[in-house]
Amino acid sequence: MQKRTLGSGGLEVSAIGFGCMGMSWSYGPPKDKQAMTTLLHQAVERGVTFFDTAEVYGPFLNEELVGEGLSPFRGQVVIATKFGWKANPADGGKWNALDSRPEHIKQVAEASLKRLQVDAIDLFYQHRVDLEVPIEDVAGAVKELIQEGKVKHFGLSEASAQTIRRAHAVQPVAALQSEYSLFWREPEATVMPAIEELGIGFVPFSPLGKGFLTGKIDEKTSFDSTDFRSSVPRFSPENRKANQALVQVVTSFAERKKVTPAQIALAWLLAKKSWIVPIPGTTKLARLEENLGAADVELTSEEVRALEEASSMVEIHGARYPKSHQQLVGR
Numbered sequence: 001m002q003k004r005t006l007g008s009g010g011l012e013v014s015a016i017g018f019g020c021m022g023m024s025w026s027y028g029p030p031k032d033k034q035a036m037t038t039l040l041h042q043a044v045e046r047g048v049t050f051f052d053t054a055e056v057y058g059p060f061l062n063e064e065l066v067g068e069g070l071s072p073f074r075g076q077v078v079i080a081t082k083f084g085w086k087a088n089p090a091d092g093g094k095w096n097a098l099d100s101r102p103e104h105i106k107q108v109a110e111a112s113l114k115r116l117q118v119d120a121i122d123l124f125y126q127h128r129v130d131l132e133v134p135i136e137d138v139a140g141a142v143k144e145l146i147q148e149g150k151v152k153h154f155g156l157s158e159a160s161a162q163t164i165r166r167a168h169a170v171q172p173v174a175a176l177q178s179e180y181s182l183f184w185r186e187p188e189a190t191v192m193p194a195i196e197e198l199g200i201g202f203v204p205f206s207p208l209g210k211g212f213l214t215g216k217i218d219e220k221t222s223f224d225s226t227d228f229r230s231s232v233p234r235f236s237p238e239n240r241k242a243n244q245a246l247v248q249v250v251t252s253f254a255e256r257k258k259v260t261p262a263q264i265a266l267a268w269l270l271a272k273k274s275w276i277v278p279i280p281g282t283t284k285l286a287r288l289e290e291n292l293g294a295a296d297v298e299l300t301s302e303e304v305r306a307l308e309e310a311s312s313m314v315e316i317h318g319a320r321y322p323k324s325h326q327q328l329v330g331r
């Protein structure tokens with residue numbers, strides 16, 4: 001697997017990382033721990049050195065799984081985690097409140113270090129911008145954690161260009177993690193010019209469009225009630241039906257290149273910029289191998305242009321988030 005570098009601090013990771021969220025959270029009930037541990041090992045054996053988790057995935061279950069599962073490979077892999085959510089007593093204890101106060105960030109760091117079984121967190125992202133706390137204070141708290149040797153690199157998720165600039169002035173940001181795929185190209189206009197200028201890496205989450213771009217989801221697919229996609233407007237049955245037009249574009253390119261739609265979706269991201277590192281998530285070895293195969297799929301600039309031209313003709317139906325989530329992004 002080729003390597004890529006995120007940010008000016010030299011954080012080197014495999015060109016394709018592994019999003020671990022779906023093993024424990026968001027896409028139905030947590031998966032079998034032993035099977036997921038084996039999958040983490042198989043990912044390392046296949047050259048993956050970049051793993052993505054967060055305090056809130058579970059909460060805690062995913063950090064525990066990743067920490068324990070990757071403990072034999074300590075020092076050989078980069079584990080990214082995220083802070084910034086907390087339980088909301090006003091909403092039955094659901095983890096849907098934000099808290100990026102410096103004292104909270106420091107508590108989360110200590111707890112994440114234990115769960116991840118590491119001496120330092122390789123990459124510590126703020127999961128969502130907290131308007132109650134100036135971003136300079138957030139960056140300052142992470143800077144202190146870096147000075148103490150507890151964190152190595154700082155990241156942001158779904159932050160606006162202005163917030164990124166303000167944070168970066170206090171503590172250089174290694175990576176921005178935001179949604180980006182052929183299903184959601186807004187970052188090209190909103191944040192990518194700024195992060196390119198500042199030398200910040202980009203880690204697209206949901207690079208397969210939460211599975212949609214793979215062609216394995218259609219209007220007949222049923223999602224578990226605990227599957228986040230059951231509340232996403234873009235994934236309503238009628239919108240899934242309408243959005244198949246995009247899948248058809250990706251599938252026809254895949255057929256021409258003799259690869260799979262998932263590989264086209266990932267190869268497109270890799271072709272866009274050398275500082276982009278997608279983190280597709282899966283709970284299945286065959287799909288992991290398929291996704292990693294995208295690192296060997298080269299798209300020429302002419303192919304990238306043709307894919308963008310064809311996909312931009314398709315009107316995407318439905319918001320990518322329910323309203324409650326949408327108001328927390330891009331701030």
Ligand SMILES: NC(=O)c1ccc[n+]([C@@H]2O[C@H](COP(=O)([O-])OP(=O)(O)OC[C@H]3O[C@@H](n4cnc5c(N)ncnc54)[C@H](OP(=O)(O)O)[C@@H]3O)[C@@H](O)[C@H]2O)c1
Binds near residue numbers: 020178208212280284
């Ligand atoms: N910062 C944030 O706010 C944020 C938000 C969302 C996600 N993330 C991170 O980004 C990672 C990836 O995003 P994501 O999991 O939302 O979306 P994704 O990677 O775009 O898609 C994952 C979905 O696609 C399916 N899938 C994966 N590979 C496939 C293939 N080759 N063929 C068919 N289906 C395939 C998976 O199901 P199976 O498991 O059944 O294969 C899963 O349902 C997460 O794991 C998480 O670490 C971060």
